[in-house]
Amino acid sequence: MRTRSPLDPTRTPLSILTLTLALVLAVAACEEAPGPGPGSNKPGTARSPQATGSLPDMTGKGLQSAQDQSQAAGFHHLHSHDALGRGRVQALDRNWKVCDQTPKAGKHPTDIKIDFATVKLEEDCPTDDQATEIREPAPTMPDFTGKSVRTARRSLDTSTSLTITDASPEGRLILVESNWQVCTQNPAAGTRLNGQPVTLRAVKFDETC
Secondary structure (H helix, E strand, C coil): CCCCCCCCHHHCCHHHHHHHHHHHHHHHHHHHCCCCCCCCCCCCCCCCCCCEEEECCCCCCEHHHHHHHHHHCCCCCEEEEECCCCCCCCCCHHHEEEEEEECCCEEEECCCCEEEEEEECCCCCCCCCCCCCCCCCCCECCCCECCEHHHHHHHCCCCCCEEEEECCCCCCCCCCHHHEEEEEEECCCCCECCCCCEEEEEEECCCCC
């Protein structure tokens, strides 16, 4: 009878063949894996320079045109606000015009925030921007006289019990709060706020208190 060699593949256990095949595939994968490329984030690698653009002067332009021209110049982080401090939303951009802008015209990084101070087309721009950024409720009662009801509400803690009434004898409902200005308030300006109810009386902005 013919004697088979110990290396005869017919006698090689299946587990050895499987292990050998797995080892060959692992080696091939390591050889084909790409190493760190020239743009890899290694310590000391210089970052690509930040893009800059030339921001035009948008003063006096319609808000929609100002936004379009800003985007054409490469600026896309665009905001706007009511320069009269009434807190109105610029829902229809073509109905508003630019009074001022932050930052001013010039060279700037293109990812910077552009903020336009605006008024409606039929309104005059104020000498100074009347808008104030409300970061948190005031600890004492602000002086709301002449301010919009919307601004007053946003200046108070959301838990405040707030009553707003028409200062005229007509008893009108105050629906669009940015169209109404505060005439009187209780408590008085400067009073420490500690959860007490607040009462405001207001008229429309084209009316006299």
